[in-house]
Amino acid sequence: MxxxxxxxxxxxxxxxxxxxxxxxxxxxxxxxxxxxxxxxxxxxxxxxxxxxxxxxxxxxxxxxxxxxxxxxxxxxxxxxTGFERTLELTGVGYRAQVKGQDLSLNVGFAHPVSVSIPKGVQATVDKQTVVLVKGIDKRLVTQVAANIRGIRPPDVYKQKGIKYAGEVLIKKAGKAGKK
The missing domain is CATH 3.90.930.12 (Ribosomal protein L6)
Structure with missing residues (x-):
């Protein structure tokens, strides 16, 4: 059982x-x-x-x-109490801003990426590099946060990208090179 x-x-x-x-x-x-x-x-x-x-x-x-x-x-x-997920943007020039019901992300692409935030979820930006996703539906909040993270997942070699707050990335060594 x-x-x-x-x-x-x-x-x-x-x-x-x-x-x-x-x-x-x-x-x-x-x-x-x-x-x-x-x-x-x-x-x-x-x-x-x-x-x-x-x-x-x-x-x-x-x-x-x-x-x-x-x-x-x-x-x-x-x-x-509601649910919330915090995302951190790490990288030179990486930033986010909210424009109405859209979240605009500058994460190393040639153009800003726009993410539409569905009803029932609120996205706020703190210090341009921290995105807080809140709502009452846990499934919807976590899915929106996963969609945002999926735009630029964290890179274990360069330590850049969008990651969850508290997510630990273990840095990998690059190529060793020829001797």
Whole structure:
């Protein structure tokens, strides 16, 4: 049995959870999120907690049992505190700026790269080299951050590129050369 799926999800103060058919809706101070349930996985609200149960021990349902529990936990966390990812731009002349709903990046290409920020996600720039991506939907926030990082992933040889804050890059030695 899934150890993660068995754990009940505590519902924080100020959060309202509704289970209607195969749809779970979570409302909180920061907004509202929804999650669709798969057939065979059921959710019920008891004593201020969400309990996730599966119908059988089919391997597919075992996998979805823990996933559903964590997604519901992320929904509750998102509507109460939100999620954020911090990206750092490292390199000579690398900088970022926000223009409306677009993020403009100068990261060593001949032209600035523009990234469209979807609704529900906010991007702010601090000191021209630190980009903060915030929102209530964890999947959306992490996907936007991954898309931004994918424009110029960090290079382990030159130590340049866009990396997550706290990401450790181990510098590799270049070619040794002929003797």
């Amino acid at each position: 899934s150890r993660i799926g068995k754990k009940p999800v505590p519902i924080k103060k100020g959060v309202e959870v509704q289970v209607a058919g195969r749809q779970v809706t979570v409302k909180g101070p920061l907004g509202q999120l929804q999650w669709g349930l798969v057939d065979g996985v059921n959710v019920e609200v008891k004593d201020g907690h969400l309990h996730v149960e599966r119908a059988s021990d089919i391997p597919r349902l075992k996998a979805l049992h823990g996933l559903t529990r964590m997604e519901l936990h992320n929904l509750i966390e998102g509507v109460t």
